[in-house]
Structure formats: C-alpha cells, structure tokens
C-alpha cells in the first residue's frame with residue numbers, strides 16, 4: 545500500500561522548493577509549494593516522497609502567468625505573489641549575510657522588475673524529430689522546452705523569435721544543437737548564434753535576409769566549441785548602447801544586467817553606497833567591470849581604474865573612455881588578482897564578480913584594507929563566503945540594497961557597502977555624508 549503523509553511547508557529553500565519535515569527527522573523539498581501550505585506527500589515505488597496534493601493553499605499563491613510554468617526551467621516561483629517573492633529574496637540575503645557575521649541590517653532599498661522587461665535572453669536550440677525546439681532547458685533535464693512566448697522577455701525580443709526559429713531550423717550549421725543570445729541594445733536586438741557546425745555561404749545569406757527583414761543590426765556567429773572567437777555573420781547598421789551618456793559598442797553576447805530598469809537600480813544603489821567627500825581626483829578601483837555599466841556612472845564622481853578579463857568587453861569600454869576619468873585594464877582577476885599593495889593605495893574598491901564570487905581577489909582586499917568595499921553580488925551563497933572574509937578583517941556592513949532582477953527565478957542581486965574605520969586611516973578621511 546502507498547504510504548502518504550500530511551504536513552506543512554516550513555520554509556522555501558534557496559532553490560525555491562518548499563521544505564516539509566517528516567516524522568523521522570528527514571526533510572522533503574517540494575517544487576511549486578509555498579511556506580505554510582498544508583500538503584499531502586506520497587511515497588513512490590522507489591521510496592521517494594512526492595507531492596500529491598496541496599490541501600490548504602497559501603494566501604500568497606497566485607495563478608502562474610505562463611502555460612510552460614513547471615516544465616520550463618527558467619522560472620521557479622511564478623506561483624507566488626511578487627511582494628512575497630521580494631520578501632523571500634530579502635530573507636535569503638539577510639540569511640547569507642548573517643552566516644558571514646552581519647546581523648540586524650536594515651535594507652536601504654528594494655527593487656523588483658516587471659514582467660516583459662528582460663533584455664537578455666540566452667536560449668538553447670535543439671533539433672527534434674518534428675522540427676526545432678527553441679527555449680530554455682526543462683527543469684532538471686537537458687531537454688529543451690520549446691517556447692513561442694515568454695512573460696519575462698521584453699516584447700522586442702519576443703518579436704524576433706518566430707524569424708529566428710524559422711531561419712535556425714533551415715541552417716546547415718545547426719546539425720543537432722546550438723544556442724542563441726539576444727541582447728536588446730539601444731540599437732535593437734543584437735544576436736549571437738552558436739552552432740555545432742560552421743556556417744555555409746547559404747546560411748550566411750539566410751541570416752542576412754533575416755537581419756534585413758527583422759531590422760536586426762548585427763548577427764554574430766560562434767562555434768559551440770569552447771573558446772572560439774566570434775565572427776560577424778551580418779551587420780546592417782551600427783550597434784550601440786549608451787551608459788551614463790557614453791556610447792559604447794558591446795561585443796556579441798556581452799554581459800548586460802537583466803533589464804534596463806534593474807541596471808538603473810543597481811547603478812543608483814552603488815552610487816548611494818559611495819562615501820561623501822569624494823573629490824574628482826579620488827581613485828576608486830572597480831573589479832569585474834564588464835563594458836562599464838558601473839564604471840561610467842562612477843567616473844562622474846571620481847577617477848576609476850577598472851579591471852575586466854574579457855578582452856572584447858575591455859576593448860568596448862576602452863574605446864569610449866576618452867574625456868572620462870576611467871583607466872581600464874584587461875586582467876584575469878582569478879589568476880592575477882589586484883595585489884594588496886596596490887589596493888592599499890585606494891580608499892574604495894567596487895566589485896561585481898560572477899556567480900562564483902571573488903575568493904582569490906578577496907584575499908588581497910582584506911590584506912590591502914581599503915576603507916570601503918562596495919560589493920555587487922548575484923549569488924547570496926558566494927556573497928556569504930566573500931563577506932565572511934570582510935567580517936574577519938573588521939569591516940562593518942553600512943548599506944544594503946536588494947534587487948530582484950530575475951523575475952520568478954531564485955536569483956537575487958545585492959549591493960552592499962562594507963566599511964572599516966580602524967587600523968588604516970582613509971587618506972581622504974572619507975565618510976558617508978551625515979554618518
């Protein structure tokens with residue numbers, strides 16, 4: 545006979561799954577449930593407990609906006625009210641910071657993006673028996689969930705999908721699989737196509753026709769094999785993006801913050817974290833700078849020395865730094881972190897590392913002891929580790945902003961200002977005005 549168990553969801557895990565404690569002390573994590581819901585679990589033939597029914601739903605439960613919710617791996621919490629999602633993400637950040645040793649921190653601001661605003665889509669392409677699948681991977685699987693529409697994506701990206709699907713299906717370069725990044729820039733959608741075989745002349749002609757008809761300024765191509773250069777397959781018009789008044793040409797597939805609105809919220813949060821009394825000659829070191837999303841706004845307040853490992857991103861920023869106070873460097877900070885002896889010379893370090901965090905660089909930061917460390921994080925788990933190093937070095941947490949820029953996902957963006965008052969005095973005596 546099948547065993548069943550009725551219980552209450554205790555909390556939502558970092559992966560967005562509801563935790564149900566069993567009488568034997570073990571915990572079952574159930575997707576698509578919410579805290580405080582009463583659920584019924586059943587044990588399957590393999591002895592695994594599965595969600596069978598939601599007996600008492602949470603008042604925070606809402607109907608998902610997308611028919612693919614549950615299959616598509618892009619969204620985890622579309623069944624939860626947006627306000628509740630924001631509160632959950634703030635809790636995840638607080639929990640991560642508490643693990644690092646920082647407690648009772650008020651949140652200065654929160655920001656949550658709206659549906660239909662995502663301006664960067666990274667989609668998989670897979671040939672299947674009856675055609676082509678274009679979309680995100682199915683939850684917990686390598687299968688691609690085919691999608692024609694997505695309530696997360698900006699309509700200008702959605703509009704490109706039918707033409708993209710049609711042309712991708714006909715490409716000889718797409719034998720079995722590929723991927724496509726669509727970046728919505730000020731100049732319109734910018735496409736980077738990756739395939740498992742090289743483009744033929746006919747493929748290039750088809751892409752050129754599509755670019756012309758769909759009003760796409762540039763389509764670039766790259767082999768799916770790791771570390772191969774990108775090539776321009778077709779360019780019909782200039783490609784550009786404006787950051788704090790500077791026009792840059794991002795490289796194909798460039799990193800972009802998820803939406804224009806969240807980019808602005810992150811920029812504002814970083815500026816809010818700056819101490820007062822900055823002079824235009826003050827030097828700030830910015831690590832993991834990308835194409836300059838933070839560098840150009842920061843350079844309105846002080847001199848900025850930027851470090852970034854991607855040569856194309858570095859080149860895109862460098863080409864736009866005339867008449868700014870930015871000095872860019874191209875450097876792999878995991879292999880060659882900026883050393884403590886150089887960090888000692890500046891008062892402020894801003895860093896925005898990838899998902900894995902910045903362990904090698906943190907070792908140097910906590911030896912260089914700048915007065916301020918402004919940390920932009922997309923992953924509370926790596927933030928917890930890097931912030932623990934700052935706590936051990938005597939930093940306090942001065943400011944915290946939480947940004948939910950990946951709607952309905954488990955991702956959370958955080959901007960934190962850490963400050964250290966003792967041992968090394970700030971040469972400029974920098975403090976936040978009023979603090």
Ligand SMILES: C[S@@+](CC[C@H](N)C(=O)[O-])C[C@H]1O[C@@H](n2cnc3c(N)ncnc32)[C@H](O)[C@@H]1O
Pocket residue numbers: 799800801832833834835836837838851852853854857875876877878879896897898922
């Ligand atoms: C989260 S993005 C932030 C970019 C930029 N701050 C922005 O807002 O657009 C992280 C950046 O770190 C860069 N990066 C990744 N690994 C790196 C490394 N080992 N050394 C230096 N930069 C790296 C990536 O190329 C990317 O531009």
